[in-house]
Amino acid sequence: MSANILDGKAIAAEVRAEIKAQVTERLEQDQLPPGLAVILVGENPASQVYVRNKKNACKEVGFADFAYDLPASTTQVDLLALIDELNENPEVHGILVQLPLPDHINPETVIERISPAKDVDGFHPYNVGRLATRMPKLAPCTPHGVMTMLAKTGIELRGLNAVVVGASNIVGVPMVLELLNARATVTICHSATKDLPAKVAEADLVVVGVGIPNMVKGDWIKPGAIVIDVGINRLDDGSLCGDVEFESAKARASWITPVPGGVGPMTIATLLQNTLAVAQAS
Numbered sequence: 088m089s090a091n092i093l094d095g096k097a098i099a100a101e102v103r104a105e106i107k108a109q110v111t112e113r114l115e116q117d118q119l120p121p122g123l124a125v126i127l128v129g130e131n132p133a134s135q136v137y138v139r140n141k142k143n144a145c146k147e148v149g150f151a152d153f154a155y156d157l158p159a160s161t162t163q164v165d166l167l168a169l170i171d172e173l174n175e176n177p178e179v180h181g182i183l184v185q186l187p188l189p190d191h192i193n194p195e196t197v198i199e200r201i202s203p204a205k206d207v208d209g210f211h212p213y214n215v216g217r218l219a220t221r222m223p224k225l226a227p228c229t230p231h232g233v234m235t236m237l238a239k240t241g242i243e244l245r246g247l248n249a250v251v252v253g254a255s256n257i258v259g260v261p262m263v264l265e266l267l268n269a270r271a272t273v274t275i276c277h278s279a280t281k282d283l284p285a286k287v288a289e290a291d292l293v294v295v296g297v298g299i300p301n302m303v304k305g306d307w308i309k310p311g312a313i314v315i316d317v318g319i320n321r322l323d324d325g326s327l328c329g330d331v332e333f334e335s336a337k338a339r340a341s342w343i344t345p346v347p348g349g350v351g352p353m354t355i356a357t358l359l360q361n362t363l364a365v366a367q368a369s
């Protein structure tokens with residue numbers, strides 16, 4: 088078998104077109120464009136790529152883009168003061184503080200300072216709790232983007248054995264909650280898991296988000312499984328690769344996401360969806 092490609096790039100373009108149509112309607116009714124504030128502290132090159140992609144996406148769909156590129160020396164006090172100001176600004180519907188932050192800034196403190204109503208990343212404990220209690224408000228973008236990609240492809244999740252590899256707050260844990268809400272049977276694996284290959288081999292759907300290039304081997308994949316690769320790793324030669332060995336996994340899977348062009352563009356499309364949702368509710 089050779090898997091079908093889950094074309095995140097194309098599906099994200101579809102989502103952005105839907106968003107753009109709704110923004111156009113808002114503007115015709117003299118409503119504010121959805122406004123997204125993106126705060127970048129310091130000069131992490133991967134973060135700069137992501138922030139650039141996000142700015143381009145905002146422009147394409149007609150959002151107002153408020154960019155704050157702050158020096159690495161910015162104090163936590165100053166960052167919290169900026170968040171307080173943006174929480175009060177009616178032109179700003181969504182606030183995103185790019186992670187990772189420099190070591191002298193505590194990310195939990197920063198995330199909790201963002202108004203849950205403007206937390207378009209879905210990282211605030213309030214929004215994680217809403218998802219965990221099956222009353223989602225603003226869901227974390229990467230897992231929710233994966234759900235949108237699967238739904239738009241017509242893939243039914245109810246009753247599937249889903250295995251999530253990686254237990255981070257931003258990918259693995261909310262991915263489990265999303266899949267549970269879709270009625271999958273969910274297993275989560277992490278660095279203390281015994282016999283990871285055997286767990287992955289049981290999966291009808293496997294989602295990998297660990298940040299280790301080619302960590303999941305193609306011969307672990309159950310024939311016919313759906314493979315979602317959340318990893319985006321830059322290799323020494325400048326090329327990108329995922330957390331799954333792509334060619335060998337593709338030979339066994341029924342569906343697989345490429346890297347790049349898979350989950351990454353869906354994350355950004357979901358960020359735009361979340362920001363539009365806040366604007367439409369205000």
Ligand SMILES: Nc1nc(=O)c2c([nH]1)NC[C@@H]1CN(c3ccc(C(=O)N[C@@H](CCC(=O)O)C(=O)O)cc3)C=[N+]21
Pocket residue numbers: 134136137140183184185186187208228319327346347348349350351352354355
């Ligand atoms: N507060 C916060 N929210 C985030 O959502 C967040 C973050 N911090 N920190 C970093 C990670 C990473 N991330 C990416 C999203 C899209 C692409 C993306 O668009 N990737 C493209 C192209 C990648 C490239 O060309 O380098 C692709 O996969 O096809 C990449 C990375 C969001 N993150």
